[in-house]
Amino acid sequence: xxxxxxxxxxxxxxxxxxxxxxxxxxxxxxxxxxxxxxxxxxxxxxxxxxxxxxxxxxxxxxxxxxxxxxxxxxxxxxxxxxxxxxxxxxxxxxxxxxxxxxxxxxxxxxxxxxxxxxxxxxxxxxxxxxxxxxxxxxxxxxxxxxxxxxxxxxxxxxxxxxxxxxxxxxxxxxx
Numbered sequence: 001x002x003x004x005x006x007x008x009x010x011x012x013x014x015x016x017x018x019x020x021x022x023x024x025x026x027x028x029x030x031x032x033x034x035x036x037x038x039x040x041x042x043x044x045x046x047x048x049x050x051x052x053x054x055x056x057x058x059x060x061x062x063x064x065x066x067x068x069x070x071x072x073x074x075x076x077x078x079x080x081x082x083x084x085x086x087x088x089x090x091x092x093x094x095x096x097x098x099x100x101x102x103x104x105x106x107x108x109x110x111x112x113x114x115x116x117x118x119x120x121x122x123x124x125x126x127x128x129x130x131x132x133x134x135x136x137x138x139x140x141x142x143x144x145x146x147x148x149x150x151x152x153x154x155x156x157x158x159x160x161x162x163x164x165x166x167x168x169x170x171x172x173x174x175x
Contacts, residue, residue: 038068039139039159044107051114053121055133055168059113062139062159064104072098072142073158075108077120080134084127094119098142124168133168136161 044059060075074096081092096119099112124133140148141156148156 034065034067037157037159038065038070039063039073041137041139041159041162043162043164051117051121053118054170055117055121055124055166057113057116057120057135057137057164057166059110060108060137060162062101062106062108066104069104070141070158071100071102073101073139074098074142074144075112075116076138076140076144076148076153077116078136078161079120079124079129081127081129084129086127090127091123094123095140095144095146095148121168125170130168130170133166135164135166137164138162 040063042061042063044061046059050056057077064070076093076095078093081090084090094116096112096116099109101108120135124130138153138161139158140153141158144152144156
């Protein structure tokens with residue numbers, strides 16, 4: 001009987017020891033499946049067809065967190081206007097109208113990107129800019145206003161800013 005009690009206590013001690021190790025393993029933080037903003041954007045690596053507007057933003061591909069999908073988003077485009085010589089403030093960003101996006105992966109539609117090229121070319125042309133232009137783009141919630149400031153952009157941001165350096169040759173057609 002003594003041996004049975006000792007064996008029972010030994011078995012309990014062994015099980016208790018295993019339980020503690022299990023708890024220690026569960027305290028190890030696990031990496032979340034998705035990190036960062038709800039959408040990751042990247043430039044398509046294929047050479048973009050030059051836009052007659054004089055500037056071409058490469059096609060933008062997106063990958064979404066499957067738990068944070070949206071149906072519509074807006075493209076925000078900013079450019080470095082530090083070289084513009086004006087007494088008045090320079091509008092250095094353009095917020096596109098919302099566009100339908102679907103699924104966890106895809107690209108922004110070609111006609112949408114064409115409209116972005118044309119809008120950006122109009123802005124750059126109005127300021128007399130030419131040559132290499134530093135541009136950044138991001139996806140924002142479709143509810144963003146067309147003249148959003150930094151606070152609203154940050155609050156409605158779906159992706160991180162993606163920097164691009166583009167060449168603006170000026171418009172090749174009349175507007």
